[in-house]
Amino acid sequence: MAFHLAKLDFKTPYSTTEKTDLELINEYKQRGDLEVLGQLYGRYTHLVYGVSLKYLKDRDESKDAVMSIFEELIEKVKKFEIHNFKSWLHVTTRNYCLMELRSKKRQPEEMPDTFMEIPDISHHEDKRALENDLTRLEECIEQLKDEQKQCVRLFFLNKKCYKEIEAITSFPQKKVKSYIQNGKRNLKTCMEDGE
Numbered sequence: 284m285a286f287h288l289a290k291l292d293f294k295t296p297y298s299t300t301e302k303t304d305l306e307l308i309n310e311y312k313q314r315g316d317l318e319v320l321g322q323l324y325g326r327y328t329h330l331v332y333g334v335s336l337k338y339l340k341d342r343d344e345s346k347d348a349v350m351s352i353f354e355e356l357i358e359k360v361k362k363f364e365i366h367n368f369k370s371w372l373h374v375t376t377r378n379y380c381l382m383e384l385r386s387k388k389r390q391p392e393e394m395p396d397t398f399m400e401i402p403d404i405s406h407h408e409d410k411r412a413l414e415n416d417l418t419r420l421e422e423c424i425e426q427l428k429d430e431q432k433q434c435v436r437l438f439f440l441n442k443k444c445y446k447e448i449e450a451i452t453s454f455p456q457k458k459v460k461s462y463i464q465n466g467k468r469n470l471k472t473c474m475e476d477g478e
Contacts, residue, residue: 302322304326304367304369305368307319307322307323308323308365308368311360312361315361320353320356320360321353323368324372327368327369327372330369330372331348331349331376332346334373334376334377335376335380337380338377338380338440339384348376348380352375355375355379377417378414378417378421416474419474420470420474423469423470424436424470426473427469428466430452431462431465431469432466434452434454434459434462435462435463435466435470437451
């Protein structure tokens with residue numbers, strides 16, 4: 284393999300004088316050159332590492348995630364029509380982290396199948412379908428009202444309790460509960476509409 288993962292930089296954003304993301308994607312799809320994919324991915328390893336650290340809460344696991352996600356991209360970039368690589372990679376990274384958390388049963392107890400209606404990954408025969416579900420979930424979260432979105436993310440993804448959310452957002456605790464319940468209901472509806 285010509286490209287070495289050790290070249291990836293976890294902190295430095297890329298220079299804008301280079302080829303655009305779309306140019307690199309097209310070049311990689313045509314030639315399959317890992318150096319090209321590495322150049323593209325290298326622009327965003329700091330983003331991937333940051334998102335991974337936010338979800339996995341462990342530096343070594345987050346560095347491993349950066350490497351694993353790169354390995355996944357070798358095939359995924361060829362298969363998907365990607366218009367905004369940074370956004371697509373952000374969702375891909377989040378999905379990877381959520382699947383890692385679910386596979387290790389490290390998600391909060393309040394975030395089981397009843398929340399997302401997504402089956403346990405250990406019994407999921409089609410990881411691609413699960414990944415599509417997680418992508419759809421992220422799209423649905425983005426459609427929530429700002430207050431619901433903030434409370435849902437804090438409660439289910441950041442594992443905060445009502446009092447912590449109240450302190451972070453300055454919403455009264457009754458409102459926090461209401462935003463979470465309404466957000467959960469709206470997410471379920473949105474997910475069902477997408478089926």
